[in-house]
Amino acid sequence: MDKLKITGGTPLAGEISISGAKNAALPILCASLLTAGTLRLTNVPQLADVKTTQKLLQGMGVRVMTDNVHEYEITANEVTTLIAPYELVKTMRASILVLGPTLARFGEAQVSLPGGCAIGARPVDQHIKGLQAMGAEIVIEHGYVKATGKLKGARIVCDMVTVTGTENLLMAATLADGITIIENAAREPEVVDLADCLIKMGAKISGHGTDTITIEGVAELHGAEHAIVPDRIETGTFLIAAAVAQGKLVLRNTRADIMEAVLEKLREAGAYIEAGDDWIAIDMKQRPKAVNIRTMPYPAFPTDMQAQFMLLNCVAEGTGVITETIFENRFMHAPELIRMGAKINTEGNTAIVTGVEKLEGATVMATDLRASASLVIAGMIASGETIVDRIYHLDRGYEHIERKLSAVGAQIERIS
Numbered sequence: 001m002d003k004l005k006i007t008g009g010t011p012l013a014g015e016i017s018i019s020g021a022k023n024a025a026l027p028i029l030c031a032s033l034l035t036a037g038t039l040r041l042t043n044v045p046q047l048a049d050v051k052t053t054q055k056l057l058q059g060m061g062v063r064v065m066t067d068n069v070h071e072y073e074i075t076a077n078e079v080t081t082l083i084a085p086y087e088l089v090k091t092m093r094a095s096i097l098v099l100g101p102t103l104a105r106f107g108e109a110q111v112s113l114p115g116g117c118a119i120g121a122r123p124v125d126q127h128i129k130g131l132q133a134m135g136a137e138i139v140i141e142h143g144y145v146k147a148t149g150k151l152k153g154a155r156i157v158c159d160m161v162t163v164t165g166t167e168n169l170l171m172a173a174t175l176a177d178g179i180t181i182i183e184n185a186a187r188e189p190e191v192v193d194l195a196d197c198l199i200k201m202g203a204k205i206s207g208h209g210t211d212t213i214t215i216e217g218v219a220e221l222h223g224a225e226h227a228i229v230p231d232r233i234e235t236g237t238f239l240i241a242a243a244v245a246q247g248k249l250v251l252r253n254t255r256a257d258i259m260e261a262v263l264e265k266l267r268e269a270g271a272y273i274e275a276g277d278d279w280i281a282i283d284m285k286q287r288p289k290a291v292n293i294r295t296m297p298y299p300a301f302p303t304d305m306q307a308q309f310m311l312l313n314c315v316a317e318g319t320g321v322i323t324e325t326i327f328e329n330r331f332m333h334a335p336e337l338i339r340m341g342a343k344i345n346t347e348g349n350t351a352i353v354t355g356v357e358k359l360e361g362a363t364v365m366a367t368d369l370r371a372s373a374s375l376v377i378a379g380m381i382a383s384g385e386t387i388v389d390r391i392y393h394l395d396r397g398y399e400h401i402e403r404k405l406s407a408v409g410a411q412i413e414r415i416s
């Protein structure tokens with residue numbers, strides 16, 4: 001199993017190019033199931049999760065052509081099975097995103113229930129409830145969601161803001177008979193990117209980016225071309241790296257307008273940030289100041305940046321309080337950071353973090369995607385050597401993270 005070996009304490013400076021967003025690429029790849037036409041995608045990140053989605057679609061008979069870098073051509077004109085099997089779904093929860101489009105186009109779908117994961121139980125009851133409101137017959141049998149029926153428009157009020165839930169219902173509604181209104185919808189930029197792609201495919205959608213999305217179903221969708229939105233979480237992760245290493249980075253091919261809450265917190269921590277249309281620059285001249293963080297749905301502070309900000313507080317001046325309101329078990333990085341010398345007290349969904357002058361290198365275990373990222377950056381600023389184990393989590397969501405960070409001064413190598 002691969003590990004990362006990091007030697008801490010090297011200065012960080014230079015430029016990094018940001019990849020397309022995992023959380024936009026995955027639903028958009030699944031949206032290919034909505035049409036027999038060809039979907040041409042650019043800026044697709046090279047990630048394990050993208051490969052898993054490719055396998056899942058190919059297993060259903062979808063033709064996926066790729067230059068194996070960032071461009072994909074996907075045609076679902078000869079779908080051979082409407083089943084998404086457990087073997088693939090268990091490795092990636094986002095596989096549930098084939099449910100809405102498959103059911104909407106073919107009137108039938110069987111998708112393995114994704115089950116819980118390290119950060120929380122993550123049920124999919126809202127996806128199911130919404131599809132039922134649209135007329136689907138749904139049973140759960142042998143661990144599979146089995147859905148049938150011709151979908152019709154409905155008014156759906158989500159019990160909580162759910163990103164993939166909104167995406168599944170949005171995709172399903174594009175081919176439903178009549179008008180669907182999704183209330184308490186997720187407003188994340190990745191939902192907006194999916195909606196923009198669906199509109200290019202001929203869908204009639206309005207209100208995306210607000211908490212009420214209206215979709216007028218059409219008889220069929222067609223092929224389209226779309227560039228995946230930049231990854232705001234990858235961007236934020238590298239900004240944190242610069243902030244804690246007191247470095248200077250320019251991030252290219254990204255967008256500041258979709259990550260204001262994160263940039264605001266970095267400024268509060270003492271970072272000097274400038275941004276243009278497709279770049280963000282950070283210059284951190286001193287030790288960061290601790291910040292308080294409360295994770296909430298977009299446009300508030302994202303849970304996917306919580307672990308990285310916990311690390312920032314670990315080496316900041318003062319004490320910061322972190323409250324995680326989205327996932328019930330998303331502090332697993334805390335005990336690993338404590339092994340590196342951090343001072344963190346967790347109680348329920350709150351972590352009180354008091355900064356120390358320096359972390360110490362150690363062997364640590366990555367437990368989930370963003371926890372892994374926080375440990376890698378911790379290793380970059382710690383004294384001595386850090387080994388981060390179980391980095392397959394990292395490969396799910398960061399494209400060549402060790403190459404990108406090495407290019408700006410970090411000493412990181414992948415070892416087996």
Ligand SMILES: CC(=O)N[C@H]1[C@@H](OP(=O)(O)OP(=O)(O)OC[C@H]2O[C@@H](n3ccc(=O)[nH]c3=O)[C@H](O)[C@@H]2O)O[C@H](CO)[C@@H](O)[C@@H]1O
Nearest residue numbers: 023094122123124125126127161162163164165304326327
């Ligand atoms: C592939 C993808 O886009 N993943 C993102 C997506 O995950 P994902 O879409 O799975 O997360 P949700 O927005 O659905 O989850 C938000 C909360 O709602 C709960 N919930 C959700 C659906 C449901 O049917 N029932 C229910 O109870 C979840 O357990 C969680 O507590 O949004 C999360 C929150 O921004 C991010 O951390 C993930 O990176």
Ligand SMILES: C=C(OP(=O)(O)O)C(=O)O
Nearest residue numbers: 023093094304369370397
């Ligand atoms: C939790 C995450 O992803 P997923 O929903 O794919 O598990 C994440 O990207 O941090």
